[in-house]
Amino acid sequence: MRYLVIVIICLIFNSICLGQISFFNFYTNNGADFGQGIIQLEDSSYVLTGSSSSFGNGPSQAFLMQIDSMGNYLWSKSYGGVESESGRRVLYKKDFGYFICGYSNSNLLGDFDFYLAKVDTLMNLEWDNTYGGDGWERINDAVLTSDTGTLLVGETSSNITNNLDIYIVRTNKFGDTLWTKTIGGSGDDKANCITSYDDSTYFIGGQYYLEDSLQVKGYMMYLKDDGTIIWQETIPTANEHWVNDIVIDNSNSSKVVGVGGGRKSSNDIEPYYFIYDDAPNQSFIGDYHESKPGDEYYTEITSFGSNGDYYISYVDNTGTGYPYGEDIQIHRRQSNWVYVPPGCPLSHPYPDYVGDIISTSDGGAIVVGYTTGVISGGNEIMIAKIGPSSLYPDNINDYTINNVVILENIDLSNLVTLYPNPSSGEVNLVSETNMYEKFRILSSKGNIVESGIFNQNLKLDFSLEEIGIYFIELIGSKVIPVRIKLVIN
Numbered sequence: 001m002r003y004l005v006i007v008i009i010c011l012i013f014n015s016i017c018l019g020q021i022s023f024f025n026f027y028t029n030n031g032a033d034f035g036q037g038i039i040q041l042e043d044s045s046y047v048l049t050g051s052s053s054s055f056g057n058g059p060s061q062a063f064l065m066q067i068d069s070m071g072n073y074l075w076s077k078s079y080g081g082v083e084s085e086s087g088r089r090v091l092y093k094k095d096f097g098y099f100i101c102g103y104s105n106s107n108l109l110g111d112f113d114f115y116l117a118k119v120d121t122l123m124n125l126e127w128d129n130t131y132g133g134d135g136w137e138r139i140n141d142a143v144l145t146s147d148t149g150t151l152l153v154g155e156t157s158s159n160i161t162n163n164l165d166i167y168i169v170r171t172n173k174f175g176d177t178l179w180t181k182t183i184g185g186s187g188d189d190k191a192n193c194i195t196s197y198d199d200s201t202y203f204i205g206g207q208y209y210l211e212d213s214l215q216v217k218g219y220m221m222y223l224k225d226d227g228t229i230i231w232q233e234t235i236p237t238a239n240e241h242w243v244n245d246i247v248i249d250n251s252n253s254s255k256v257v258g259v260g261g262g263r264k265s266s267n268d269i270e271p272y273y274f275i276y277d278d279a280p281n282q283s284f285i286g287d288y289h290e291s292k293p294g295d296e297y298y299t300e301i302t303s304f305g306s307n308g309d310y311y312i313s314y315v316d317n318t319g320t321g322y323p324y325g326e327d328i329q330i331h332r333r334q335s336n337w338v339y340v341p342p343g344c345p346l347s348h349p350y351p352d353y354v355g356d357i358i359s360t361s362d363g364g365a366i367v368v369g370y371t372t373g374v375i376s377g378g379n380e381i382m383i384a385k386i387g388p389s390s391l392y393p394d395n396i397n398d399y400t401i402n403n404v405v406i407l408e409n410i411d412l413s414n415l416v417t418l419y420p421n422p423s424s425g426e427v428n429l430v431s432e433t434n435m436y437e438k439f440r441i442l443s444s445k446g447n448i449v450e451s452g453i454f455n456q457n458l459k460l461d462f463s464l465e466e467i468g469i470y471f472i473e474l475i476g477s478k479v480i481p482v483r484i485k486l487v488i489n
Helices: 002-018
Strands: 023-027 033-040 046-052 061-067 073-079 085-093 097-104 113-119 125-131 137-144 150-156 165-171 177-183 190-196 201-210 215-224 229-234 240-248 256-263 270-278 283-289 296-304 309-316 327-333 339-345 353-359 365-372 379-386 400-402 416-419 426-431 438-443 448-453 457-461 468-476 479-488
Touching: 046 097, 046 365, 046 379, 061 097, 061 113, 085 137, 097 125, 097 150, 113 150, 113 165, 125 165, 150 201, 165 190, 165 201, 190 256, 201 229, 201 256, 215 256, 215 270, 240 270, 296 365, 309 353, 309 365, 327 353, 327 365, 416 479, 426 468
Parallel strands: 023 400, 033 085, 033 353, 033 379, 061 085, 113 137, 137 190, 190 240, 215 240, 240 296, 270 296, 296 353
Antiparallel strands: 023 379, 033 046, 033 365, 046 061, 046 085, 061 073, 085 097, 097 113, 097 137, 113 125, 137 150, 150 165, 150 190, 165 177, 190 201, 201 215, 201 240, 215 229, 240 256, 256 270, 256 296, 270 283, 296 309, 309 327, 327 339, 353 365, 365 379, 416 426, 426 457, 438 448, 438 468, 468 479
């Protein structure tokens, strides 16, 4: 009878495991491929964003890539201008489409700005905008608002000190700026994360430099949709610390938990977390440093299940694992922060990074980030799917390598016409195919004169340009770029 019971238990366990989805995949075309943000769609598939040089139409491009519930590649497409773009977060609404929220330096000035791109449900770019000043701006997180606009948070150096300030931009669904907010002092201040509390309020976490103590402190803000600050504070503790991510507890809608890093008794960075038990009313329970040797800290957190458990990405830079950079683990914690072993290592010989972790519809979680030099000499997007019973994937012995983009390398230059050429004024650029997505005009010295979206038929006015040689380029994600010489006389 005892053996029969054991057999039955084993069969039940195997049945449970077989019903769970767990995988670890790489996605790369041997370029610099970085995963940053991920969402799950209604059909249980996923769409992720980041940056990649694998599309071949710029130094790096923001992209969207869809994978099915098992991690199989479905499609990808790049977005951006003539320089570099990166997607940090992807937002989605059914029948509306996607927002890519990131940063761009295609402004021809060399600095980075907030970048927001609207993509329809067929993956076509509808518009893209940048937001910022004379310095550098960088989006760290974003949420979709109840009116299908966006709330973008990050940092800016567009000030007289060139230090970093907290930078917040609220847009409507057309990308128009409704309001902006800049908050900062004498040091570097950042908004690292945001989460929606209800339809009209948000919690924002980050860091703020206090000049009197010469320390960075964790920073929290409770904000209305119209930009009114309900409350803001540096987290009250004597130690240096900062907030990397926050989440609202699944089991208690008023409880906010945050994670990050800090320094308590030495120069080593230690894992750090804090709890507000009634966050809307600024009721703070406490914060906790976990003293460990070397540099270790938390980066991302998500709450899952009705009990309010958490999955947290944990960075280990102590040198006890692989020797050449930061190693990653995923930890499960109960709502009282008790660790649930075992952890899930996602480490490789060179630096690893987690950009996002979200709970999934099956009761598990999915992690997106990137590794360094595992498949090639560049960077590889990595995705780890955790099953609903903490069934962790094996990232060393059981993984799949996929493409970021399927390049068809089609030469369609014979379908492009530029006339009149030579010209002294207006010219027409016509393509018989819709596979070219962007154009740019270069001077004979290689300087960019103009760039934009190409929709098969474009009129260009050179009447105010200098006489000489110009080159017009057409670029598409799945075709070989075409360059046409134009003579202006």
